[in-house]
Amino acid sequence: MTGGLIAVGMLPAAARLRAALCFGKGTTSMRVTLNYAACHGHQSCAIAAPEVFGADELGNAVVLIDGDLPEALHAKARRAAGNCPEHAIAIEE
Amino acid sequence: MTTLDPQPIDPLTDYDIFDRAFVRDPFPVMEQIRESECPIAHTERWGGSWMPTRYADIVAIAQEFETFTSRQILVTGPPPAQVFEGPYAGVAAPPISSDPPEHHWHRRLILPYFAPQSIAKYESITSDWCNQLIDRFIDQGVADSAADYAQQIPVRVIAHMLGVPTDMSDTFTGWVRGVLEAGLMDQEVRLAARKNILDFFRDQIADRKANPRENDLITNLLAAEVDGEKVPEDYVHGVCNLMLVAGVDTTWSSIGASLWHLAQHPEHRQQLRDDPELWPAAVEELLRAYAPVTMARIVDHDIEFQGCPMKADDRVLMSFSAANRDPRQFENPDVVDFHREHNRHVAFGAGIHRCAGSNLARLELRVALQTWLARIPEFELADPSAVTWAGGQVRGTRQCAVTF
Numbered sequence: 001m002t003g004g005l006i007a008v009g010m011l012p013a014a015a016r017l018r019a020a021l022c023f024g025k026g027t028t029s030m031r032v033t034l035n036y037a038a039c040h041g042h043q044s045c046a047i048a049a050p051e052v053f054g055a056d057e058l059g060n061a062v063v064l065i066d067g068d069l070p071e072a073l074h075a076k077a078r079r080a081a082g083n084c085p086e087h088a089i090a091i092e093e
Numbered sequence: 094m095t096t097l098d099p100q101p102i103d104p105l106t107d108y109d110i111f112d113r114a115f116v117r118d119p120f121p122v123m124e125q126i127r128e129s130e131c132p133i134a135h136t137e138r139w140g141g142s143w144m145p146t147r148y149a150d151i152v153a154i155a156q157e158f159e160t161f162t163s164r165q166i167l168v169t170g171p172p173p174a175q176v177f178e179g180p181y182a183g184v185a186a187p188p189i190s191s192d193p194p195e196h197h198w199h200r201r202l203i204l205p206y207f208a209p210q211s212i213a214k215y216e217s218i219t220s221d222w223c224n225q226l227i228d229r230f231i232d233q234g235v236a237d238s239a240a241d242y243a244q245q246i247p248v249r250v251i252a253h254m255l256g257v258p259t260d261m262s263d264t265f266t267g268w269v270r271g272v273l274e275a276g277l278m279d280q281e282v283r284l285a286a287r288k289n290i291l292d293f294f295r296d297q298i299a300d301r302k303a304n305p306r307e308n309d310l311i312t313n314l315l316a317a318e319v320d321g322e323k324v325p326e327d328y329v330h331g332v333c334n335l336m337l338v339a340g341v342d343t344t345w346s347s348i349g350a351s352l353w354h355l356a357q358h359p360e361h362r363q364q365l366r367d368d369p370e371l372w373p374a375a376v377e378e379l380l381r382a383y384a385p386v387t388m389a390r391i392v393d394h395d396i397e398f399q400g401c402p403m404k405a406d407d408r409v410l411m412s413f414s415a416a417n418r419d420p421r422q423f424e425n426p427d428v429v430d431f432h433r434e435h436n437r438h439v440a441f442g443a444g445i446h447r448c449a450g451s452n453l454a455r456l457e458l459r460v461a462l463q464t465w466l467a468r469i470p471e472f473e474l475a476d477p478s479a480v481t482w483a484g485g486q487v488r489g490t491r492q493c494a495v496t497f
Binding site: 040041042043044046047048055056057058059079082083084085086 | 152201204205207208209210373374377434435436437438439441443444445447451452455
């Protein structure tokens with residue numbers, strides 16, 4: 001899957017972020033969920049939070065980080081959700 | 094069609110999208126309509142149309158593709174039944190002119206060419222062209238930021254992408270303006286420009302069939318199959334038509350309007366110098382504030398929409414710049430703020446017809462502005478009153494002299 005390939009490309013950053021998590025930084029958790037059916041490929045999310053969102057082969061959004069986001073990315077993820085013209089991103093905190 | 098009348102009397106019932114004052118600055122009129130008791134205006138001019146001005150209504154129309162069809166997407170023109178008469182009757186502009194179910198594969202086939210990872214390769218050649226254009230005028234201390242720069246960039250990128258001669262850029266630009274500018278007020282001009290475009294791509298398609306090329310968009314589309322069958326040649330012809338018509342005037346207008354803005358806002362130029370990480374948000378904010386495109390929809394069946402009695406075959410305009418200036422959606426919408434926290438703008442539309450070229454347009458806008466600011470960090474409008482704008486379907490500067 002293209003999304004997987006992109007995720008591999010992002011691994012160094014993701015790995016760093018996971019490492020930061022392992023040090024116990026942050027007490028609040030955040031996850032993002034993407035409604036793929038609602039996404040029409042604006043890429044507004046990837047512009048706001050390129051560490052969290054990427055693109056598949058059609059340019060539709062994919063989530064690059066499974067599970068909890070590191071706190072350092074919370075603000076960017078909120079911005080990504082708030083910029084999506086299709087309201088396709090939900091944030092669970 | 095009506096001819097150019099004196100000033101519109103009441104924008105709510107008689108707006109004129111080609112009125113010179115409206116083209117130059119549509120936002121006060123949009124606001125007047127938006128804040129009235131009837132935020133969806135109507136006019137009989139130019140074949141008649143409805144014009145919603147609130148974000149929620151424009152987005153709803155974009156999403157309701159079964160009621161608001163894409164049988165015709167130009168802001169003026171003949172009734173839909175007459176659109177596909179004459180030469181090239183079967184050639185439209187898919188997927189922008191398509192409705193489901195065909196829309197799905199019409200769009201699916203071209204999206205991979207415009208995904209972010211696909212268009213990244215055009216950055217360096219775009220930057221080269223921008224630098225070459227600036228080389229032509231940087232020693233003169235004055236330049237037309239619209240005609241000598243903005244207008245010159247997207248046409249080259251699109252020609253390069255289609256594998257057609259980039260040195261024909263002025264010819265292509267003339268054809269596109271024939272469809273999207275003069276042609277909107279004169280059907281004969283529009284049809285002549287359309288014929289030029291389709292004659293040219295008919296020959297390009299014949300050439301690719303005789304001499305297939307490697308990594309070539311037209312060659313690849315001609316070989317594409319859907320459900321085990323080759324796609325119709327009219328589809329490929331239509332995609333070429335769309336890429337030229339939709340990929341040139343629009344992005345150029347966005348670059349031009351952004352330079353017009355930056356010429357008047359040294360503090361924004363400074364912010365971009367001080368914090369290069371601001372660029373992605375700045376591009377989105379400039380797209381929001383100066384969204385160039387107005388698309389049209391044709392109403393499928395009689396319907397009452399927000400109290401407006403719309404009839405089958407009525408035309409509805411979706412001014413994305415009107416949506417992007419709605420205070421119900423954006424705080425201080427008339428203020429350009431590169432630090433805007435939430436920017437759910439719809440410069441590229443919304444729903445199934447979201448601009449397929451949006452990633453490329455953003456790249457061109459960013460590279461054009463970055464290259465300009467790197468070479469010409471300080472500049473101002475030579476004469477604000479001499480700036481000219483095109484409007485109607487696509488709004489942007491057409492003459493915009495700056496000094497530096």
